[in-house]
Amino acid sequence: MVDKNVILSRTQRIERHMARIAPYSQLSLKKFLDDPVAQDIVEYNLFQIVNHLIDMVQHIVVDEGYGLPDTAYEAAEILQEKRIFKKGDAEAFKKMIGFRNVIGHDYISINKSTVYAVLVKGQKDIRTLVSRIVVKFL
Numbered sequence: 001m002v003d004k005n006v007i008l009s010r011t012q013r014i015e016r017h018m019a020r021i022a023p024y025s026q027l028s029l030k031k032f033l034d035d036p037v038a039q040d041i042v043e044y045n046l047f048q049i050v051n052h053l054i055d056m057v058q059h060i061v062v063d064e065g066y067g068l069p070d071t072a073y074e075a076a077e078i079l080q081e082k083r084i085f086k087k088g089d090a091e092a093f094k095k096m097i098g099f100r101n102v103i104g105h106d107y108i109s110i111n112k113s114t115v116y117a118v119l120v121k122g123q124k125d126i127r128t129l130v131s132r133i134v135v136k137f138l
Contacts, residue, residue: 050100
């Protein structure tokens with residue numbers, strides 16, 4: 001059984017990170033691209049948000065006895081198979097993981113326009129995933 005404190009603490013942390021990036025989603029693309037401090041703040045907080053989501057998803061899969069996923073990608077698939085994530089949720093989560101990997105490991109130069117797009121459009125996907133987890137496990 002999933003430890004509700006894990007879900008609650010990660011959800012609260014996600015909410016704090018979401019609040020930190022919210023003001024920057026009001027910027028135009030040009031203003032965002034001209035503001036390296038805004039870019040750094042958004043990248044860092046998105047990175048942390050995805051880390052917390054990964055942690056929750058992996059805890060759920062293991063704690064609920066759904067399996068022992070080798071990767072966060074696999075954990076997302078398992079949650080979709082178990083109908084905790086709905087159609088498309090696993091794919092959105094996998095994109096978040098990929099985005100986080102680019103930021104965290106600097107595999108390639110980070111496209112700031114992509115960061116802005118995630119800032120403006122990706123918050124809905126984040127909230128959807130968190131909501132599905134909270135409804136099921138809190």
